Structure formats: C-alpha cells, structure tokens
Amino acid sequence: MTQPVNIIMIEDDEGHARLIERNIRRSGVNNEIISFANGTEAMKHLFGADGSGIAQKGNALLILLDLNLPDMSGIDILKQIKENKYLKASPVVVLTTTDDSQEIKRCYELGCNVYITKPVNYENFANAIRQLGLFFSVIQVPPAAP
Amino acid sequence: MTSESQRRRVFWQILLFAAGLVVLTAISAGSVYLVNKARDDSKWVVHTIEAENQINALLLEVRRAESSARGFLLTQKPDFQSDHEKAVAAIVPALDKLTRQIGDNPAQRDSIEKLSAAIETRLDQFSREMNFVKQGQPDMATALVREASGGDITTTIGNLANAMIREEERLFRVRSANSDQSQTLAASLTGIGSGLVVVLALISIWLMQRSARLRDEAEARLRDANVNLETIVDERTADLREANDEIQRFAYIVSHDLRSPLVNIMGFTSELEELGGDIFRRVSSLTHIPADGPPLVPGSTGEFALDGPDQQLSADFSEALGFIKSSIAKMDRLISAILNLTREGRREFQPEKINTRDFVETIVSTLAHQAVEAQAEIHIEALPNIVSDRLALEQIFSNLIDNAIKYLKSGIPGEIRIRGRTKLGYAIFEISDNGRGIDAKDHQRIFDLFRRAGTQDKPGQGIGLAHVRALVRRLGGTMSVSSELNAGSTFTITLPIAWNATKRNADK
Numbered sequence: 001m002t003q004p005v006n007i008i009m010i011e012d013d014e015g016h017a018r019l020i021e022r023n024i025r026r027s028g029v030n031n032e033i034i035s036f037a038n039g040t041e042a043m044k045h046l047f048g049a050d051g052s053g054i055a056q057k058g059n060a061l062l063i064l065l066d067l068n069l070p071d072m073s074g075i076d077i078l079k080q081i082k083e084n085k086y087l088k089a090s091p092v093v094v095l096t097t098t099d100d101s102q103e104i105k106r107c108y109e110l111g112c113n114v115y116i117t118k119p120v121n122y123e124n125f126a127n128a129i130r131q132l133g134l135f136f137s138v139i140q141v142p143p144a145a146p
Numbered sequence: 147m148t149s150e151s152q153r154r155r156v157f158w159q160i161l162l163f164a165a166g167l168v169v170l171t172a173i174s175a176g177s178v179y180l181v182n183k184a185r186d187d188s189k190w191v192v193h194t195i196e197a198e199n200q201i202n203a204l205l206l207e208v209r210r211a212e213s214s215a216r217g218f219l220l221t222q223k224p225d226f227q228s229d230h231e232k233a234v235a236a237i238v239p240a241l242d243k244l245t246r247q248i249g250d251n252p253a254q255r256d257s258i259e260k261l262s263a264a265i266e267t268r269l270d271q272f273s274r275e276m277n278f279v280k281q282g283q284p285d286m287a288t289a290l291v292r293e294a295s296g297g298d299i300t301t302t303i304g305n306l307a308n309a310m311i312r313e314e315e316r317l318f319r320v321r322s323a324n325s326d327q328s329q330t331l332a333a334s335l336t337g338i339g340s341g342l343v344v345v346l347a348l349i350s351i352w353l354m355q356r357s358a359r360l361r362d363e364a365e366a367r368l369r370d371a372n373v374n375l376e377t378i379v380d381e382r383t384a385d386l387r388e389a390n391d392e393i394q395r396f397a398y399i400v401s402h403d404l405r406s407p408l409v410n411i412m413g414f415t416s417e418l419e420e421l422g423g424d425i426f427r428r429v430s431s432l433t434h435i436p437a438d439g440p441p442l443v444p445g446s447t448g449e450f451a452l453d454g455p456d457q458q459l460s461a462d463f464s465e466a467l468g469f470i471k472s473s474i475a476k477m478d479r480l481i482s483a484i485l486n487l488t489r490e491g492r493r494e495f496q497p498e499k500i501n502t503r504d505f506v507e508t509i510v511s512t513l514a515h516q517a518v519e520a521q522a523e524i525h526i527e528a529l530p531n532i533v534s535d536r537l538a539l540e541q542i543f544s545n546l547i548d549n550a551i552k553y554l555k556s557g558i559p560g561e562i563r564i565r566g567r568t569k570l571g572y573a574i575f576e577i578s579d580n581g582r583g584i585d586a587k588d589h590q591r592i593f594d595l596f597r598r599a600g601t602q603d604k605p606g607q608g609i610g611l612a613h614v615r616a617l618v619r620r621l622g623g624t625m626s627v628s629s630e631l632n633a634g635s636t637f638t639i640t641l642p643i644a645w646n647a648t649k650r651n652a653d654k
Contacts, residue, residue: 013406013407013409013410015407015409015410015413015414016406016409016410016413019409019410019413019414019417022417068402068403068406097402097405097406097409098402099485100489118405118406118409119409121412121475121478122412122413122415122416123416125409125412125413126416
C-alpha cells in the first residue's frame with residue numbers, strides 16, 4: 001500500500017465540489033483530489049482514450065459520484081465502473097441530493113459502496129463528509145486488478 | 147330525431163287508422179243498404195214476371211172457355227160442356243189474383259177494370275150460348291157467337307191483355323235496370339272501399355317502414371355517439387393522466403433541482419458564518435490589546451470582546467445570517483414536503499382487509515405521549531372494517547388525530563372521539579375534538595397546500611390536510627370538515643368499504 005490513493009470527484013456543481021473538498025480536508029485527508037464537472041471528461045479520465053480502463057491499471061482510486069450530471073446519468077457511470085475489470089474494485093461513494101429509496105436501492109444493487117444524501121443542513125453535510133474522511137482513512141483501497 | 151317529428155308521425159298514424167276505420171264503416175253501411183236495395187229490386191222484378199204470367203194464364207183460361215164453348219156448340223158433347231165450366235170457374239179467381247197483383251200500378255188498374263168488364267161481358271155471352279145449346283137452339287147460339295166475334299169482345303180482351311203484358315214488360319225492363327244498377331253500385335262501393343283500405347294500409351306500412359328506418363338510423367347514430375363518447379372520454383382520461391404524470395415529474399424534478407443550489411447557499415452561509423466569527427475575533431484582538439496579557443490568538447474559541455460599533459456590526463452580521471439560515475431551512479422543508487407529496491402520488495396502493503379498530507388503536511398508542519402532554523383523552527368507538535391501503539389510511543388517521551391533539555384549547559382537557567358507521571357501501575369516519583375550532587371562512591383554505599388557519603402558535607408547514615385530502619381522494623373517498631371557532635372540529639372521511647385498486651391501477 002505504498003501507492004497513494006487518488007480521489008476522483010465527479011460533481012457538476014462547483015459549490016458542492018468546493019464544500020466537499022473543504023470538509024474532506026478538514027477531516028485530515030490529504031490525498032490528491034481530481035475533480036470533474038461533467039461525466040464525459042470523468043469517463044475519459046477513468047477509462048482512457050480507448051475506453052478499456054487499462055490506463056488506470058494498478059492505480060488505487062476512490063470515486064465520489066454525483067448522480068445528477070448535465071451530460072449523463074451518474075447511474076450509468078456507476079454501472080460502467082462496476083462492469084470494468086480494472087475499475088470494479090475501486091470504492092464508489094454516491095453523493096447526491098436524491099433521497100428516493102428506489103434510487104438508493106438501485107445504486108447499491110449496481111455495486112455502490114456508500115450512498116450519502118447531501119443534506120441542506122450544513123452541520124449534517126459537514127459531518128457526513130468528515131465521516132467519509134474517516135471512512136477513507138480506515139478503508140483499504142485495493143489497487144485495481146493487475 | 148326531434149320530439150316534434152316524432153309527434154307528427156304519431157299524429158299521422160292515428161289519422162290513418164281513423165281514416166281506415168271511417169272508410170270501413172262507410173263501406174259496410176253502404177253495402178248493407180245497397181244489398182237491401184238490390185234485394186228489393188229483384189223482388190219487384192220477380193213480381194213483374196209473376197204478373198205477366200198471371201195475365202197470360204188468364205188469357206189462356208179465356209181462350210179455353212171460348213174454344214170449349216165452340217166445341218160444345220158444334221158437337222153438343224158434354225165433355226166440352228164440363229171443360230167449359232171448369233175454364234169459366236178458373237177465370238174469376240185468376241182475374242181476382244191478377245187484380246191483387248197489379249193493384250200497385252195505377253195504369254194497370256185502369257186496364258184491369260176494362261179487362262174485367264170485357265171478360266164479364268164475354269162470360270155473359272158464354273152462359274147465353276151454353277143455355278141456347280142446352281135448350282136445343284144451336285142456331286141462336288151460333289148467331290150469338292157471330293155477334294160476339296162481331297162485337298170484338300175477344301179482340302178487346304186480347305188487346306187489353308197485350309197492353310198489360312207490354313206494360314209489365316216495360317216495368318220488368320225498368321226494374322231489371324234498377325236491380326242491375328243497385329248491384330253494380332254495391333260492387334263498386336265494395337271495390338272502391340277495399341281499394342281505399344288497401345291504399346291506407348300501404349301508406350301505413352310505408353309510414354311504419356319509414357319510422358323503423360328512422361329509428362334504426364337514430365339507433366346507429368346513438369351507437370356511434372356512444373362509441374365516440376367512450377373514445378373521447380378515454381382520450382381525455384389519457385390526456386389528464388399524462389398531464390398529471392407530467393406535473394408529478396415536474397414537481398419532482400423542480401424540487402430536486404432546487405435542493406442542489408440550496409445545499410450551496412446553506413454550506414457557504416455556514417462558511418461565511420465561520421469567516422465572520424474569524425473576522426470579528428481578529429477585529430477584537432486588534433482593538434483590544436489587553437494590558438495584562440497576550441493578545442487573543444485569532445481563530446481561538448471562546449468569547450471575544452468588541453466595542454460598541456464593532457459589536458453592533460457583529461450583531462447585524464449574525465442576524466442577517468440567522469435570517470438566511472432560517473429561510474433556507476424553511477425552504478428545505480417545503481421542498482421536502484413537495485417531494486414527499488409527489489412520491490406519495492406515485493406510490494401504487496395495495497388494498498387489504500383492515501381491522502379498523504385495532505388499526506386506529508395502534509395509531510393512537512403511538513400518539514399517546516402527545517395526548518398525555520396535551521391532557522387529551524382519546525375515545526375510540528366501534529368502527530367498520532374496510533378494505534383499503536394500509537399506509538395511506540395510517541397517514542390519514544395519524545394526521546387527523548395529531549391535528550386534533552395539536553389544536554386543543556389550552557387549559558381545557560381535550561376530548562377526542564373517533565366514530566364510524568356505514569352507509570350505502572361507504573364507511574364514514576368522524577374524528578371530532580373539543581379544540582379551538584376553525585372559522586367557517588377557513589374551511590376550504592385549510593385543505594390547500596402550505597395554508598394554515600387560526601393562531602399560528604404550533605409548528606407546521608400547512609401540508610397535513612392537503613396530503614390527507616389527496617390520499618382520501620386517491621382511495622376513492624371524500625372528506626369534509628364541520629367546525630366553529632372555539633367549538634371544536636369534526637373531520638368526516640367517507641371511504642368505500644371495499645376499495646378496488648384494480649380499476650385505478652388498470653387506468654395507469
């Protein structure tokens with residue numbers, strides 16, 4: 001586990017991205033955070049130019065995913081990540097405003113590791129993110145399949 | 147088809163029927179009359195023939211008497227004498243009969259008088275002739291015969307009789323013609339009448355066929371209209387359903403998307419609050435360099451002292467942020483409420499058999515704590531069991547009972563009653579309290595989303611009753627309130643006893 005874990009944040013709302021980043025930092029997590037404001041760019045980064053995901057082979061990733069993206073559904077991204085042999089071992093945290101039980105169930109079915117509803121109440125929001133930071137620090141992020 | 151044309155057709159049919167009846171009656175009467183007349187006419191014809199026969203018979207008897215008298219004169223045989231006597235004896239009755247028979251005709255009466263006179267004269271001559279012959283004086287008799295033929299009595303008799311026969315023949319012709327005419331008339335009348343009846347029947351059949359055709363057409367049109375109507379209703383229902391779904395989706399998406407910026411506003415407001423804290427702490431540390439200690443470290447927690455104007459600034463800052471935060475919190479609650487409503491609106495209901503009394507008791511037990519706090523007693527009376535959606539019903543009852551507890555009059559022990567009864571396939575539930583009541587002008591308003599009534603001293607979003615009413619409607623029922631200010635409220639829910647979700651779900 002010498003390789004540092006990279007946090008990939010796919011979040012179209014800049015404000016949310018900033019708040020998330022701030023609270024992660026406040027919880028003492030200093031890993032690199034790479035943000036993407038739309039699905040297409042994130043997909044390109046994750047799966048590479050050929051779309052096979054081989055580019056991320058051997059990298060330890062943690063993915064923060066918003067479901068409401070302007071160009072594609074976060075569910076689709078989740079599905080593709082979990083279907084890709086190089087990426088499926090990476091933990092995915094779904095972080096979104098949707099608190100519909102059907103949606104949550106769907107995400108867990110597709111293999112999402114944590115589902116967090118963004119609460120409007122900032123205290124709760126900050127707590128959730130900080131706990132996520134705690135989660136990051138205890139979780140063993142496996143490197144992608146060799 | 148208009149009722150006007152229908153009335154006209156009925157009128158025509160009645161008229162036709164009446165006309166047919168009149169024609170038939172007329173034909174019957176006319177036929178009876180004409181047949182009677184024809185029989186009369188025939189009788190007269192027969193009478194004429196009889197009279198003619200009688201005249202001929204009389205003439206024959208006269209000739210017989212004459213010829214037998216001559217025979218007797220020539221041969222003096224008693225055979226001729228008896229023959230003559232028989233003939234003379236027959237003449238008088240025959241004459242009498244003839245007189246009776248033609249007594250009706252004045253012209254013939256004259257002739258018969260003359261004939262009678264002539265026949266009498268001739269009979270007289272006969273008797274003298276016969277006497278002369280009996281007395282043995284044939285010459286005298288022969289002279290008498292000569293005289294008689296010279297006097298032309300026989301000729302006169304013949305002429306008179308012929309005249310009478312001619313008269314009778316004339317009468318025969320006239321009467322035959324009459325009789326023929328009567329019969330022709332009767333036949334014509336029957337023919338025309340039958341024709342008329344047939345024509346009327348044809349018209350009637352035509353009218354009936356037309357009416358049947360019109361009725362068929364009207365039926366066809368009605369059928370078409372019904373089919374059209376069903377199609378239209380189906381189309382409208384589909385449109386409405388689509389519009390409703392659209393609204394649900396719209397409300398869902400809008401409330402969702404509203405939440406996203408709200409997270410930012412709230413998040414950065416909190417950040418701002420922290421920044422504000424930092425700034426004012428800094429200001430405090432710069433202005434208050436304590437003489438007896440080290441200056442306050444910026445960012446350190448704890449109280450910090452500020453001077454008059456700076457304190458005012460800090461207070462204003464906090465106040466502004468406080469308003470922003472409370473407004474955001476309120477907005478978030480409203481958005482959540484809308485989200486919950488749309489979620490409820492999209493949920494499929496599952497009807498099941500519910501033991502209503504047990505069910506309501508469970509709800510009441512979950513609210514027992516609030517009831518005790520509000521010093522309220524809840525009485526549950528006998529309730530009819532129904533088939534409905536358990537979750538929806540739970541929300542309905544808990545909302546209403548919760549409201550009843552919430553809006554009691556302070557200082558007066560609350561009394562809440564839950565009653566039930568059935569009527570025509572519907573279960574009627576009443577939840578009544580002795581609470582603060584609702585002004586009549588607010589009875590409609592309390593069911594509107596985000597609207598409340600009365601003193602606003604209790605927390606709430608104005609969603610409960612709107613939600614309850616939407617649920618009741620979806621369960622195929624209705625709800626109403628009767629209440630007066632300060633005199634308690636009664637909420638009445640009418641729900642179908644056996645609600646069938648299949649219809650509604652099939653509609654979906």
